[in-house]
Amino acid sequence: MRIRGEFPRAVREIRNSWVSLSDGCQLAARIWLPEDAGIDPVPAILEYIPYRKGDGTAQRDALMHPYFAGYGYAAVRVDIRGSGDSDGVLLDEYLLQEQDDALEVLAWLAGQSWCTGAVGMIGKSWGGFNALQVAARRPPELGAVVTVCSTDDRYADDVHYLGGSLLGAKMLPWASTMLGLNALPPDPEVVGERWRTMWLERLERTPPFVEAWLEHQRRDSYWRHGSVCEEFSAITCPVYAVGGWADPYSNAIPRLLAGLSCPRKGLIGPWSHQYPHSGVPGPAIGFLQECLRWWDYWLKGIDNGIMDEPLLRAWMQEWVEPRAFYAERPGRWVAEDSWPSPTTDKRTFTLADGRLVQGEAEELRLDWAGAQACGLDAGEWCPGGGAADLPSDQQREDGLSLCFDSEPLTERLELLGFPDVTLALAADRPLALVALRLCAVAPGGPSLLVARGVLNLSHRESHEHPQPLEPGRRYGVRVRLNAIAQAIPAGHRVRLAVSPTYWPWAWPSPEPVTLSLFTGSASRVELPSRSPRLEDEELRPFDAPEAAPHLAVEPQANPRRNVRELERDLATGRMVLVRRMEDSGRFPGGLETERIRVETCSIVEGDPLSASVRSESTQWLSRGTWSVRIETRSHMTSDGETFHVSNSVDAFERGARIFAGTRAFSVPRDAA
Secondary structure, X not given: OEOOOOOOOOEEEEEXXXXXXXXXXXXXXXXXXXXXXXXXXXXXXXXXXXXXXXXXXXXXXXXXXXXXXXXXXXXXXXXXXXXXXXXXXXXXXXXXXXXXXXXXXXXXXXXXXXXXEEEEEEEEOHHXXXXXXXXXXXXXXXXXXXXXXXXXXXXXXXXXXXXXXXXXXXXXXXXXXXXXXXXXXXXXXXXXXXXXXXXXXXXXXXXXXXXXXXXXOOOOHHHHXXXXXXXXXXXXXXXXXXXXXXXXXXXXXXXXXXXXXXXXEEEEEOOOOOOHHHOOOEOOOOHHHHHHHHHHXXXXXXXXXXXHOXXXXXXXXXXXXXXXXXXXXXXXXXXXXOOOOOOOEEEEEEEOOOEEXXXXXXXXXXXXXXXXXXXXXXXXXXXXXXXXXXXXXXXXXXXXXXXXXXXXXXXXXXXXXXXXXXXXXXXXXXXXXXXXXXXXXXXXXXXXXXXXXXXXXXXXXXXXXXXXXXXXXXXXXEEEOOOEEEEEOOOOEEEEEEEOOOOOXXXXXXXXOEEEEEOEEEEEEEEEEOXXXXXXXHOOOOOOOOOOOOOOOOOEEEEEEEEEEEEEOOOOOEEEEEEEEEEEEEEOOOEEEEEEEEEEEEEEOOEEEEEEEEEEEEEEEEEOOEEEEEEEEEEEEEOOOEEEEEEEEXXXXXXXXXXXXXXXXXXXXXXX
């Protein structure tokens, strides 16, 4: 099929091609090629993910990959083993098998007659993870990587744990999402009559990923595998690390810039968990053009000056009235030639009695009992750009926290990097956590969340060897908050808010906790202060977003509803946070899809053991008389010693149930 529209090179699409692996497994690939690549070979760009090329990411793929092909690349989108139309069963994230398969795919691509032998990898989230992981294997074909919304540390910055605390808002819902996705069958039009056999194998053999995640509550070898921070030097090919301040994975970008020794660049915009050419909050940028500059330089040897530009470009956000959705965040681009930046200074504040002061402060003991409601205005852990995903005004959260405010700033303060908080504290229970929020407070009270961090206090010295607290004993702890670029105007105050609760992001400690915080020289906030520079005004502007001309038959994916609602029962004290997502799609070949997913987090004030997370989904696939439906239900609770989880999957073919599976398990709480 040809692509319509004016391109430097005409493009044809191969809707499905098989990559045969050495063990007999076949991976399904969708390929876009310049029409003349057979006589004029081109480098290849691989995106390698489990999200179903035929329907799950079809619309996104059709905007991005044909664009690369039109500018002289073979763009290849592969379903990893056990996903979409590929053979096998997907047993977990980022397994060694996944990497081994990728090495064979790269070799296959390099050996095609239409390929020059040079290959790049691009990916967002899962695809960004495995691009880094594969780069650390040093395959000779891999010439460069673009990794978007990913991390170098699977324990510190992913969907499972947050400062050693279980990530209540997302661990189970994400595992449940993958449970439902893995339960979908391959497309009969692609794999033929064996589709049903493949489907039943997936239904019978695919485990709920959450079981393995809960069995590894410490940062052990399970998490070190696939965390490229364990050996940055293993990566030698060039890396372009990209993300957004509204995305939970942005911390990895400054760490990669500091840790890698290979050629590298970083880009952080205001975006959530999206590719930057469709990024929300905006402004979106011409990210596909930026990728082409990267690929042209490293895969075609075109000296276009991209490596003469600053190491890091970041969107310096201006203060805005806090709310849960922004179409755009005002700000400007700033740049750094090295990281850590030698020109960024520390602005240090000492904690005093309800104040942040510059200088000495008297030592006082301040006690604070946590409220389980603290955290309900945190927003989504992984915003997707939808309504109500971002943290709203923090005044209610601040009222449930122990707060320390600076005097109104006498001049504008710009932050770029990681804020660090050092605290002297004690707790009245052996298991406790501390949640910290840095806010910019406008005259009149609106409180904008700037950065935050959570630490399970049993992990105060090590995520690998946690130790419970001795109740009443004083400890010194240091918490690094999320990296940020944020301008705080003169006249605003800087606020540090401290709490022993942050539901539903952090699973609550098994008993209500009172924290004792000691003010004075042992408790301080260090802010990464950056002075505005004239060079920032001379940065090369990004192009406006572009995409490939549409296919002759356009894929259509239509989000119908994405809402978050908070319910409070004033009689019982129960608080219920519900997120409901609905979407549907129509795809070439007559395939139709529909999905409804509901995530529910509930807790009763004063009772941390009432914490509960549910995730329920229904998914439909149909074409003509062929139709299937998948229903999944997942639930997590805990008592004082144990986490309890149940998962169920029901599969239907033309309305008749053909599979029903339920799996329940319990895992001891490990210093959590």
